[in-house]
Amino acid sequence: MMTGAVVEHVLLGLRDAAVDPNTLLSWGTNKVGGVPDCPPSITMHYPSCDICKAVMFHIVQVYCPLTSSAYHRIINVFACARQECWGKCDSWKVLRSQYLEAKGKITQEMKSKEVAPMAASDWCDTADDWGMNEEAECTGFNADHLPELKADDPHVLVASECTYQLQGLSLSETLATTEVKSCSVASAGEGLIAAGSVPCFQSYFISVVDELDYESSVDISHAEELLKEYQQREGVAVDQLVSESCVSEGNEEKYEKTFTKHGDRTFLKFMKKISACPEQILRYSWKGTPLFITTSPPAMNTLIPSCKNCGSSRVFEFQLMPALVSMLKTASNEDISVEFGTVLIYTCEKSCWTLGWQIPQEEFPYVQADPDQALFKVNT
Numbered sequence: 176m177m178t179g180a181v182v183e184h185v186l187l188g189l190r191d192a193a194v195d196p197n198t199l200l201s202w203g204t205n206k207v208g209g210v211p212d213c214p215p216s217i218t219m220h221y222p223s224c225d226i227c228k229a230v231m232f233h234i235v236q237v238y239c240p241l242t243s244s245a246y247h248r249i250i251n252v253f254a255c256a257r258q259e260c261w262g263k264c265d266s267w268k269v270l271r272s273q274y275l276e277a278k279g280k281i282t283q284e285m286k287s288k289e290v291a292p293m294a295a296s297d298w299c300d301t302a303d304d305w306g307m308n309e310e311a312e313c314t315g316f317n318a319d320h321l322p323e324l325k326a327d328d329p330h331v332l333v334a335s336e337c338t339y340q341l342q343g344l345s346l347s348e349t350l351a352t353t354e355v356k357s358c359s360v361a362s363a364g365e366g367l368i369a370a371g372s373v374p375c376f377q378s379y380f381i382s383v384v385d386e387l388d389y390e391s392s393v394d395i396s397h398a399e400e401l402l403k404e405y406q407q408r409e410g411v412a413v414d415q416l417v418s419e420s421c422v423s424e425g426n427e428e429k430y431e432k433t434f435t436k437h438g439d440r441t442f443l444k445f446m447k448k449i450s451a452c453p454e455q456i457l458r459y460s461w462k463g464t465p466l467f468i469t470t471s472p473p474a475m476n477t478l479i480p481s482c483k484n485c486g487s488s489r490v491f492e493f494q495l496m497p498a499l500v501s502m503l504k505t506a507s508n509e510d511i512s513v514e515f516g517t518v519l520i521y522t523c524e525k526s527c528w529t530l531g532w533q534i535p536q537e538e539f540p541y542v543q544a545d546p547d548q549a550l551f552k553v554n555t
Contacts, residue, residue, distance in 0.1 A: 183464060185386040188237075188457030190502055194378035202249055202274075203238045207456065207502060209378030211236055211251045213366040214274035218533050221369035224255035225265040230369075232256050232376055232513065234503070235457065235495065241526055246273040248526065252495070252540070254513045261514050262544040269520055270535035273528040364533050374511075376503045381457065389452050441470045442546050445517075449496070456499035462490045462524075468497070468516040468543050480539055482523040489521040489539055497545065516545040 194200065194209060202212040210233050213219050222231050231253040240248045253268045260266035445468045449455060458466060472478060479489050495518040503512045519541040528536070 183460060185463065186459040187384050187386050187389060187452055187455040188381045188459065189384060189452075189454060190456055190499075191380035191382040194380060196378070202236075202272075203247070204236065205238050205381040205383075206236050207234070207379040207381060207499065208376030209233060209236075210373060210375050211270075211367055212249075214247060214249065214272060215366075216274050216364045216533055217272045217366065217535060218364055219251075219270065219272070219367050219535055221367060221373055222253050222268045222270070224257070224260055225268075226260050226263060227255060227257055227266075229255055229257055229260075230371075230373060231268060232374065232503070232511075234376075234499075234513065235381070237381075237457070237459075237493065239459070239461075239492070241461075244273075244526065246275050246526075246528060248273050250492075250520070250522070250538070251535070252518070252520065254515075254518075256511050256513050258514075262542055264540055264542050267518060267540040267542060269522075269538040269540050271522060271526070271538050272535040273526070273532075275530065374505060376505055379502065383459075384452075386452070386458075439469055439546060441467055454498050455496050456502070457493055457495055459493040461492055465491045465494055465519045466517070469546055478541065479521050482525070482527060482536075484536055485523065485525060485527040487523055487525045487527065490524045492520050492522045494519045500545070514545055516543040518542050 188205070190207060194206060200206070200209075200212050202214045204212060211219055223229060224231055232255075234252045234254050237250045237252075238248070239250060240246065249272045251270045251272070253270070255261075255266040257266075445466055448466055481488055495515070497516060500512065500514055505511050521539045521541065523536070523538065
């Protein structure tokens with residue numbers, strides 16, 4: 176007897192309220208734009224574009240601890256805003272930081288333990304920025320409330336409260352809407368370091384929804400309007416083409432004719448998949464399947480480099496979505512932005528980290544260009 180297909184669990188990130196530029200945020204905050212919020216043990220040198228050497232813009236900060244690890248885990252994504260660099264992987268950077276705030280010492284067994292796979296539902300499941308724990312009381316940090324880490328208890332979780340509200344964050348400057356002043360001198364573990372003023376995009380909190388719950392409850396009239404607009408402009412019936420993309424081999428010739436006439440079937444599948452929630456700006460699914468916006472290259476896995484530090488394979492973790500593009504604006508210059516179709520973020524399968532490290536580990540972004548950005552404009 177055949178069993179039903181396993182449904183992949185995906186969480187969606189949506190833009191929430193704007194961040195007050197005078198507010199100093201926790202490193203456990205999930206947000207668009209602004210500047211990174213570094214954990215106390217981290218020294219992050221503000222990155223520049225590998226292509227043109229221009230200072231990069233901070234795109235998103237994602238707090239995404241693994242349930243099998245005692246470390247807090249933060250991923251910051253950056254991109255170059257120069258138009259000639261758009262759509263190129265070398266114009267993006269992904270930095271993964273980890274931080275331990277438990278008393279006691281981690282044993283060698285804990286340090287060498289391979290990180291187990293994480294369910295998508297575990298993504299930031301204790302942070303109220305994601306709306307997943309609305310009744311929990313947010314409290315200040317108290318080290319005395321944290322457990323000792325023992326060899327016979329390798330799955331101790333140290334992130335039991337909602338969004339962390341630590342005192343004495345390493346980034347002491349006020350987060351301005353368009354720039355953060357540089358730190359001229361900083362020792363290891365003192366946060367964000369930049370050679371000069373750093374321009375940044377308007378910052379917004381990110382909230383989270385479960386894709387399955389959203390599909391069953393959301394009003395999809397806006398999605399239907401977007402699809403109708405595309406169909407009218409391109410003269411294509413999306414439902415028909417998506418169904419035809421799944422036909423048997425015997426009908427391949429019929430599909431090829433339709434595909435030649437109407438364009439990229441991968442894009443149409445992409446549109447169909449996000450139609451219930453076109454405003455999604457991020458899709459999270461640890462070790463899940465990325466949603467390509469254009470046809471992926473042959474042997475895609477060979478294009479994803481292994482972890483530079485431990486040599487392990489990288490796995491898909493999350494991706495940035497087209498609706499995010501229209502939100503990337505500065506207060507001083509509306510013409511500055513970053514355009515893309517989707518950006519797939521691949522991270523170390525073991526999430527390798529050694530106790531005492533202070534420099535973020537670089538991960539890999541795979542960028543797909545935008546085939547039709549006008550379709551994803553979101554009112555801001």
